[in-house]
Amino acid sequence: MGSRRVALICTVLVISPVLMLWALSPQEQVSAGDDWLPVSSANSAGSIALTVRVAVANRAPVLSVSIPLGAESVPEGGHLEYGLAAEDPDGTVPSLIAVGLLKNSVLVDSGNGNGVLVFNPASIKRANTR
């Protein structure tokens, strides 16, 4: 991983000549990923070096389903396809799964955040399935 300069507020509490407490807080937004930052400071005894790990908070992906106008219903023997699109603000590729997948339907995950739900209700026998 590369390093990145991030402004830090540093509060030092000297408890004894050999014990200090440091409170550090990053002051600017950093992008996804973790960086290791070299930080140096000085006290009366000389200089010391700290390594501070700044972890970026994870954000949830956003999923949308595209239902073409007029494609909300399909008769037995028909065919429906709904597009799925998921984006992660952190830049990762979300995976797509379906829970409670209806018989004769399949979810295809394209592996790039997009996918498709396919319905082929050829032999559905139960009514009002959720």
Next chain:
Amino acid sequence: MTVIASDGMLADSVHLSLSVSGTNRRPVLTVAAN
């Protein structure tokens, strides 16, 4: 059914309500997303 997009730690989901109606010969599947 519920479609879930996950980054491994956090997820978003869309619930699809499915119903089948019509005669025994020609049932119709209806899907609504919410």
